[in-house]
Amino acid sequence: MTTNNNSENKYVIETHSLDIYYGSFKAVTGVNIKVERKAITAIIGPSGCGKSTLLRAFNRMNELYAGTTIKGEVTFNGQDIYAREVDPVEVRYRIGMVFQKPNPFPKSIYENIAWTARIHGFKGNMDELVEGALRQAALWDEVKDKLHQSGLSLSGGQQQRLCIARAISIKPEVILMDEPASALDPIATLKIEELMQELKKDYTIVIVTHNMQQAARASDYTAMMMLSGEGERSGTVIEFENTNIIFTNPKDKRTEDYVTGRFG
Amino acid sequence: MKEKAIVQGFVSNTSARNRRGVIWHVLFQASTVVGIVALIALVLNIIDGAFGYIAYEARVDPDTLSVDGTPVESQNKEQLLTLLQTTLSSGAYNKLEDEKPFAERSREEVYQLVIERIIRPKVVQVWNLWDSLTKADEIRATVAQEYPKAELDFVSWLTYDFVSRPQTSEPLTAGVRTAILGSLWTILFTILLAFPIGVGAAIYLEEYASDNWLNRIIQTNINNLAGVPSIVYGILGLAIFVRTLEPLTSGEVFGLVDPTTANGRTVLSAGLTLGLLVLPIIIINAQEAIRSVPRSLRNASYGVGATKWQTVWSHVLPNAMPGILTGTILAVSRAIGETAPLVVVGASTAISFDPSSPFSKFTTLPIQIYQWTSRPQDEFQSLAAASILVLLILLLSLNASAVLLRNRFSRRL
Numbered sequence: 001m002t003t004n005n006n007s008e009n010k011y012v013i014e015t016h017s018l019d020i021y022y023g024s025f026k027a028v029t030g031v032n033i034k035v036e037r038k039a040i041t042a043i044i045g046p047s048g049c050g051k052s053t054l055l056r057a058f059n060r061m062n063e064l065y066a067g068t069t070i071k072g073e074v075t076f077n078g079q080d081i082y083a084r085e086v087d088p089v090e091v092r093y094r095i096g097m098v099f100q101k102p103n104p105f106p107k108s109i110y111e112n113i114a115w116t117a118r119i120h121g122f123k124g125n126m127d128e129l130v131e132g133a134l135r136q137a138a139l140w141d142e143v144k145d146k147l148h149q150s151g152l153s154l155s156g157g158q159q160q161r162l163c164i165a166r167a168i169s170i171k172p173e174v175i176l177m178d179e180p181a182s183a184l185d186p187i188a189t190l191k192i193e194e195l196m197q198e199l200k201k202d203y204t205i206v207i208v209t210h211n212m213q214q215a216a217r218a219s220d221y222t223a224m225m226m227l228s229g230e231g232e233r234s235g236t237v238i239e240f241e242n243t244n245i246i247f248t249n250p251k252d253k254r255t256e257d258y259v260t261g262r263f264g
Numbered sequence: 265m266k267e268k269a270i271v272q273g274f275v276s277n278t279s280a281r282n283r284r285g286v287i288w289h290v291l292f293q294a295s296t297v298v299g300i301v302a303l304i305a306l307v308l309n310i311i312d313g314a315f316g317y318i319a320y321e322a323r324v325d326p327d328t329l330s331v332d333g334t335p336v337e338s339q340n341k342e343q344l345l346t347l348l349q350t351t352l353s354s355g356a357y358n359k360l361e362d363e364k365p366f367a368e369r370s371r372e373e374v375y376q377l378v379i380e381r382i383i384r385p386k387v388v389q390v391w392n393l394w395d396s397l398t399k400a401d402e403i404r405a406t407v408a409q410e411y412p413k414a415e416l417d418f419v420s421w422l423t424y425d426f427v428s429r430p431q432t433s434e435p436l437t438a439g440v441r442t443a444i445l446g447s448l449w450t451i452l453f454t455i456l457l458a459f460p461i462g463v464g465a466a467i468y469l470e471e472y473a474s475d476n477w478l479n480r481i482i483q484t485n486i487n488n489l490a491g492v493p494s495i496v497y498g499i500l501g502l503a504i505f506v507r508t509l510e511p512l513t514s515g516e517v518f519g520l521v522d523p524t525t526a527n528g529r530t531v532l533s534a535g536l537t538l539g540l541l542v543l544p545i546i547i548i549n550a551q552e553a554i555r556s557v558p559r560s561l562r563n564a565s566y567g568v569g570a571t572k573w574q575t576v577w578s579h580v581l582p583n584a585m586p587g588i589l590t591g592t593i594l595a596v597s598r599a600i601g602e603t604a605p606l607v608v609v610g611a612s613t614a615i616s617f618d619p620s621s622p623f624s625k626f627t628t629l630p631i632q633i634y635q636w637t638s639r640p641q642d643e644f645q646s647l648a649a650a651s652i653l654v655l656l657i658l659l660l661s662l663n664a665s666a667v668l669l670r671n672r673f674s675r676r677l
Contacts, residue, residue, distance in 0.1 A: 064566055066475060093569030103560040105579060115578060116568045166568060 009077060012037045012174055012204045013058055013095075018072035020053050020062065027053050029234040031072075033223050035174070040196060040205045042215035042243065045225030046258070050235030051208040052100075054225070055176050058206060059095035060088040076174075093120060096167035100179040102159035104151030104166070109134075109143050112151045112162055113169045120170050129169060137165035138195050157188025164195065168203065175199065177207040181214065193218045212259055215243065222246040224255045310656075313649030314421045316396040319407045319414040320436065323384040336378065341371040344378050351382050380437055387435050387643040388414050421650035430616040431632065435643035440651050444658065445618045446531065446611075446626035447600060451662075453535020453622065454542060454599045459592055461539075462546030466588075469547070470554040471576050490544035498608030501537025506609055509533075515623030529610030532622040537609050538602055542595035549591020553584040585673045593666040600659055603630040629655040 013035040020028040028050040035041050035058075043051045056062040057070055060081060074081050081091045105112050113130045122129065130147070134140040139161040143154070151162050160180055167175055177196075181189035189211075196205055196218055209215050215222055224239040224246060239252045250256045270276065329336040331343055339347070345366055349357055360366070360377065369377075379385065388411050391403055396418060407416045429439025465486075473479040510528035511517045513536070557580050565575040611631045619626045629651055636648035 059567075061563070061566060064562070089569055089571050092566060096569070097563075097567035099560060099563055099567065101560055103558075103564040105561070105564060106583065116570075119568075119570050119574050119578075163564070166564075170568060 010037060011035060012077060013206070014073075014075045015057075016073040016075070018054075018057065018070060018074060020050070020057055021067075021069045021071070022053075022065070023067040026234045028057075029228075029236045031237050033237055033240045035204060035206055036221060037204050038200060038202070039220040040200055040207060040218055041221040041223065042219035043206065043208045043223045043225060043237075044210075044212060044215045044258075045235070046227075047210070048235075049225045049227050051225050052178050053235070054237075055178055055206060055208050058174070058176055059092045059097055061092065061097060063088060093170065094172050095174040095176060096170070096172035098160070098163050098167055098175060098177045098180045101183055102156055102163055104154070104159050104162050106150065106152055108148045109151050109154070109162060110147040112166050116166050117169055122170075133165040133169035134162075136168055136199070137161045138191065138198070139165055155188070157184050157191060160184060160188070160192060161195065164192075164199075168199065172203070174204045174206065177205060179208050179210060182210060189214070212247075216247045216259075219243045224250070224252070224258065226254055226258070310649050310652050312393045313646050314653055315393040315419070316646070317391040317400070317403050317416055317418050318387055318643070318646075319389045319411050319416050320385040320387045321411060321414045323386050324382055325413075326383055329378075329382065336383070337375070341374050344371070344374045347378060347382065348374070356381070380434070384434070385415075385436055387641075390642045390646055392646075421646045422653050426647075426650055427654060430618065431614065431627070432616060433614070435641070435647055438647055440629065440632055440654055442615060442618055443627050443629045443632040443651065444654065447628040447630075447655075447658065449531040449619045449622070449624075449626065450535045450538060450606075450628055451596060451600055453532055454538040455592075455596060457536055457539030458543045458546050458595065458599075462543050462592075462595075463550050463588055465543075465547045466550030466554055467576060467581070470551050471572065471580065486544045486547050490548055493604075494541055494602055495604040495608060497537055497541040498605030500540065501533060501605060501609045505533035505536050513623070515621070527610075529612075529625060530623045531619050531626045534606050534609050534611060534626060534628070535622075537605050538599040541602065541605060542599045545595040545598070546588075546592055549594065550584070550588045553587025553591065554580055556587060557583045582673070586670045589666060589670040589673065593663055593670075596666075597659055597663060600662070601630055601655070603628075603634050606631055607634075629658065 011034040015031050015033055018028065018031040019026055031054060033041075043054060045051050053062065056065075057074060062068040062070070070082060076091065076095065079086070081088075105115065107115065110130055113133050114126050117126065117129055131140060131144075134143060139158060142158060143162075146153075151159065154162060160183075164175070164180075181192045184192065193214065196207070199205060207215075207219065220243055222241065222243040223237045225235050226238045227233060228236050228238060239246065239250060239255045241250070246255060247259050250259065256262075326336045329347060331339060331347070334343070336344075336347070348360075352360075366374065389407075391399075396403065404416060407414055426439050427444065428441050429437060430442045431440070432438050469479065469483060469486075473482075505513050506528040513528040513530050513533040515530070515532075561579050561583065562575055565579050570578070606628055612625050612627050613631060613635045615625055615627055618624075633648050633651050633655065636644040636651065639645075
């Protein structure tokens with residue numbers, strides 16, 4: 001697959017009539033969204049509407065869950081990532097992921113990043129790379145004296161920033177974040193949000209969140225998902241717009257109910 | 265407090281609920297106690313047999329061996345050698361010379377030979393530890409009355425000599441070195457076969473195999489194989505390793521035929537048979553350990569673009585290793601104690617030389633114990649008790665080293 005940064009294209013990831021199935025169950029129906037380069041796109045919606053499922057389809061993580069298949073198309077820089085000749089490992093290399101629960105490797109802080117770089121054949125100055133990634137993730141000052149302690153010895157918020165450092169250490173184009181702050185306290189959450197604003201300069205970010213204030217504060221675009229198709233059992237994107245519009249002047253009544261807290 | 269409905273419709277009745285809990289608590293505690301009592305009874309029973317008084321008589325009266333009024337126990341080395349030379353056949357004498365020249369043997373060693381070969385003490389009666397401790401006077405009286413020539417000694421059947429001497433048919437000089445070495449050699453090949461194949465199969469089944477009918481059948485079969493009686497594996501081993509693969513297991517294809525073996529009844533065959541026996545157990549335990557590696561860790565690895573193999577090698581295996589090792593320890597412990605399949609594969613019951621290569625004839629501790637317990641004489645029961653202690657110590661030390669290894673792995677994470 002093409003890994004060159006063809007920046008003449010405004011959109012990094014596009015989906016075309018994307019359906020996602022778990023076995024025969026259609027979890028997500030007919031999604032058409034375009035993820036803009038170097039912007040933060042949030043996916044919001046009630047629990048169980050397929051937000052994480054959709055996010056995982058963006059870097060083929062869904063294939064690790066047995067029985068998951070897709071119909072339609074997901075393109076990355078114009079290339080269909082589900083095309084036969086595309087290696088999912090390559091996709092995940094260019095489109096990194098940060099998970100809901102901080103999941104550093106049970107290795108040292110240094111090794112968390114060094115291992116990640118090594119498996120992609122990094123041959124340069126490892127110390128520099130580790131420091132750079134940790135600085136970019138706003139974690140360097142907190143851990144520079146204990147790089148060789150276990151990543152699991154850090155606090156939850158620090159662990160999550162370590163996971164972000166790990167993800168950006170290999171310079172992906174896109175970072176997918178699956179409710180990255182839902183397991184963290186408000187202060188740690190704020191740090192992650194500030195970090196996202198920093199990262200936006202270099203990376204495209206797609207974030208799934210339960211927290212509407214977070215989406216409103218942090219994102220540029222918002223995709224509102226809701227169970228609608230297939231007798232209200234299959235999730236779909238009912239509205240995809242500028243975050244400002246979603247939160248102030250949504251076109252869809254359901255979006256308005258949801259973002260104003262009247263939903264349910 | 266009297267039970268009453270605080271909220272209408274609910275009778276909380278906590279004291280009755282707690283009482284019911286106490287009953288179960290007591291039952292579970294009792295189960296534990298039964299288990300511990302059984303274990304203590306087992307150990308006491310073995311110890312009871314492994315120590316105690318023995319009465320023994322000389323087959324040849326040492327008094328008749330005095331030279332010029334010097335009793336045999338105070339003769340010097342030259343006198344003892346003359347005694348050996350004149351009493352033993354020249355063939356037997358030369359064989360001893362071949363094993364270790366007499367010039368190099370100390371006086372003590374030669375004296376030991378005189379006892380073993382000429383005086384040849386014979387056990388006339390043994391008592392277990394309990395009787396020895398509680399009825400010592402009675403025992404002395406019995407011996408004085410019934411075996412006036414016998415000597416009475418309080419012995420431990422488990423001694424350094426017992427562990428370091430080869431097997432003989434004389435209870436007083438018998439040892440289990442042959443059996444210990446046989447067990448160790450066998451276990452070595454068991455581990456060499458079962459560990460890599462078992463872990464490899466577990467990795468394949470957990471990480472690579474797709475969920476189709478073929479793999480489900482394989483999985484079911486492995487689960488069932490873990491419950492197949494061990495003697496069936498013995499028959500399998502006999503058919504495959506001893507008969508079909510005889511050129512291999514007897515060392516013929518390597519040109520290494522051990523002069524003592526004419527067929528495939530070797531350490532190698534036994535080890536491979538036990539390897540097959542424990543293979544399903546290792547696979548199942550390793551699968552369990554691999555499955556228990558949290559999904560979040562795999563996600564972390566795949567999420568940064570690691571391949572399946574990189575994920576398995578760097579994250580899944582190291583995290584599963586403590587569990588895999590625990591399972592292997594259990595499986596190998598079972599293999600060390602196995603008797604039935606080895607009887608079928610052709611363990612020798614009476615050999616006095618050590619296994620020296622994979623292609624040697626062998627005996628193992630359980631086989632030795634089985635053979636001794638099947639003898640009617642009490643002294644062999646005591647030998648069996650002592651070898652059971654050796655087996656238990658061997659087992660515990662192997663387990664302890666495996667636990668240490670496992671803890672090293674756990675700490676690294």
